[in-house]
Amino acid sequence: MTPGKLLDSTNIAPGTRLKADACIVGSGAGGAAVAHELTKAGMSVVVLEEGRSFAETDLVTKPSWAFRHLYQGRGIQVGRGNIVLPMAAGRAVGGSTFVNSAICFRTPDHVLDEWVKDHGSPWTKERMAPLFGEIETALDVAKTPPELARKNSLTFKRGADKLGLDGDFISRNAPGCVGCGVCQLGCPTGGKGSVDKNLLPRAISRGAMVLSETHAHTILVDKGVARGVVANVLSRDEEAPMHEVTVEAERVFLCSGAFGTPQLLQRNKLCNGSGQVGQNLHVHPGQATGAIFDEEIRYWDGVTQGYFVHMDGAILETFTGTPELYIAGLPLGQMNLGKLKHLATVGCMIRDSGHGSITWQGEGKLPSITYDTNDADRKKFVLGARMNARIWFAAGAKGVWPLMSTGTSMVTSEAEAIAALPDDLPKERLVLYGSHPQSTCKFGPDKATSVCKPTGETHEVEKLYIADGSIFPNAVGVNPQISIMSLATGIARDVAKHG
Numbered sequence: 289m290t291p292g293k294l295l296d297s298t299n300i301a302p303g304t305r306l307k308a309d310a311c312i313v314g315s316g317a318g319g320a321a322v323a324h325e326l327t328k329a330g331m332s333v334v335v336l337e338e339g340r341s342f343a344e345t346d347l348v349t350k351p352s353w354a355f356r357h358l359y360q361g362r363g364i365q366v367g368r369g370n371i372v373l374p375m376a377a378g379r380a381v382g383g384s385t386f387v388n389s390a391i392c393f394r395t396p397d398h399v400l401d402e403w404v405k406d407h408g409s410p411w412t413k414e415r416m417a418p419l420f421g422e423i424e425t426a427l428d429v430a431k432t433p434p435e436l437a438r439k440n441s442l443t444f445k446r447g448a449d450k451l452g453l454d455g456d457f458i459s460r461n462a463p464g465c466v467g468c469g470v471c472q473l474g475c476p477t478g479g480k481g482s483v484d485k486n487l488l489p490r491a492i493s494r495g496a497m498v499l500s501e502t503h504a505h506t507i508l509v510d511k512g513v514a515r516g517v518v519a520n521v522l523s524r525d526e527e528a529p530m531h532e533v534t535v536e537a538e539r540v541f542l543c544s545g546a547f548g549t550p551q552l553l554q555r556n557k558l559c560n561g562s563g564q565v566g567q568n569l570h571v572h573p574g575q576a577t578g579a580i581f582d583e584e585i586r587y588w589d590g591v592t593q594g595y596f597v598h599m600d601g602a603i604l605e606t607f608t609g610t611p612e613l614y615i616a617g618l619p620l621g622q623m624n625l626g627k628l629k630h631l632a633t634v635g636c637m638i639r640d641s642g643h644g645s646i647t648w649q650g651e652g653k654l655p656s657i658t659y660d661t662n663d664a665d666r667k668k669f670v671l672g673a674r675m676n677a678r679i680w681f682a683a684g685a686k687g688v689w690p691l692m693s694t695g696t697s698m699v700t701s702e703a704e705a706i707a708a709l710p711d712d713l714p715k716e717r718l719v720l721y722g723s724h725p726q727s728t729c730k731f732g733p734d735k736a737t738s739v740c741k742p743t744g745e746t747h748e749v750e751k752l753y754i755a756d757g758s759i760f761p762n763a764v765g766v767n768p769q770i771s772i773m774s775l776a777t778g779i780a781r782d783v784a785k786h787g
């Protein structure tokens with residue numbers, strides 16, 4: 289088989305026309321898994337990706353550079369509703385996996401059961417288990433060894449163990465990780481197994497053409513059947529359209545993520561008979577708790593996210609960040625640079641029932657994003673922050689900021705933490721962040737209430753499939769990349785088998 293190519297704006301000729309069995313829009317978790325699976329079945333594939341392809345040597349490990357080059361909306365997308373919620377998604381060859389923390393969880397059984405029962409899902413736990421296994425093998429997923437987790441995670445584990453909590457080291461797709469803690473700025477050592485390092489190159493070796501810096505804008509549909517995609521090739525620095533490329537394809541897979549896929553459908557006025565395109569946005573909001581110890585923690589040293597504790601409807605996960613994020617996130621009057629090395633941090637991420645929407649606003653404009661939290665979710669954050677404070681004190685913390693970033697004062701005991709986190713804590717006191725957009729084109733058996741069938745094919749356009757985080761019927765409840773890749777693999781395998 290002739291290998292394919294990874295092209296960029298400098299080597300895609302004006303007026304390029306390609307033909308393929310499948311055109312895939314987006315090269316992230318879903319798109320890479322579809323390309324990998326379809327090329328395994330011998331199909332020809334073109335992947336269109338609006339972000340750039342980055343080598344380790346291209347990366348600058350500074351948030352300002354990373355937000356500008358590696359994130360959608362330059363890292364400043366915000367959901368506005370009854371709270372203000374910053375939201376992140378990647379924009380690069382590899383999609384959000386290029387900037388993610390490499391956390392790997394399988395979809396919990398109870399969520400798969402719920403989707404079968406309430407959303408007509410054929411993706412039972414028995415059917416998903418081998419798909420999870422295949423993806424984990426393809427991505428070299430392994431549990432974080434303690435020596436790479438290092439002090440921030442090990443200190444949290446010490447507290448969790450003292451309290452006898454249900455926790456463990458996090459499994460990650462980072463076979464060459466050295467624990468430098470900057471995954472979210474792009475992996476500078478190449479040690480992370482984002483999909484640009486595994487699924488995509490394997491697809492290219494089997495003939496896939498990946499066109500980066502190429503923004504898909506029109507889905508070609510003829511008599512109710514998808515026939516291809518037209519895209520703009522973008523100039524590198526201005527990201528301005530230079531010329532067009534057309535892909536004629538037997539089928540089209542939208543894998544542009546829960547922000548990109550609904551916008552593409554909206555601008556093409558497709559598949560919205562249910563009114564659900566762009567609705568139902570879930571993001572797994574998270575809130576941080578900081579702690580200070582007499583001992584040195586050196587939180588920046590070690591894997592970005594190394595240890596978790598499970599709670600009902602929430603997960604507590606340790607995390608690191610660069611110093612500027614911490615300085616911005618803590619009251620400077622109580623903190624100074626010399627103390628940074630004594631700081632420890634953990635987040636509480638929830639399976640949100642609060643939700644929002646995304647709406648395309650026109651070519652070159654940022655989308656309008658809404659998000660409303662609700663009381664059930666607010667309570668989960670209160671319980672999560674109390675638990676985080678409890679764990680840090682059990683580990684020997686001298687002080688805890690129960691809600692980092694809100695200017696809450698430091699507390700010095702669990703009782704003070706609970707007093708600072710009353711049952712009726714106003715939602716406005718939470719400072720949330722969401723980086724797992726999902727569910728904006730949800731699947732379901734009924735075209736009156738869902739955008740696509742559980743097979744991924746849209747209800748309204750034949751041979752137009754969706755295979756990314758947007759098809760989940762609601763929040764999956766765990767870091768979603770393994771769920772997305774496994775489901776996308778299952779969808780693509782069925783298409784390859786049945787046409």
Ligand SMILES: Cc1cc2nc3c(=O)[nH]c(=O)nc-3n(C[C@H](O)[C@H](O)[C@H](O)COP(=O)(O)OP(=O)(O)OC[C@H]3O[C@@H](n4cnc5c(N)ncnc54)[C@H](O)[C@@H]3O)c2cc1C
Binds near residue numbers: 380387388393543549
């Ligand atoms: C900072 C951060 C940390 C995270 N950490 C973790 C983690 O540790 N573990 C985990 O499981 N999950 C994590 N996630 C989430 C996870 O990476 C995503 O849920 C997952 O990658 C989403 O897959 P997707 O296929 O839906 O979309 P994406 O992976 O986001 O890929 C979509 C791609 O489509 C492209 N695109 C969009 N519109 C167009 C268009 N019109 N034309 C061409 N291309 C287009 C985008 O540029 C993007 O590259 C994290 C996410 C972020 C942002």
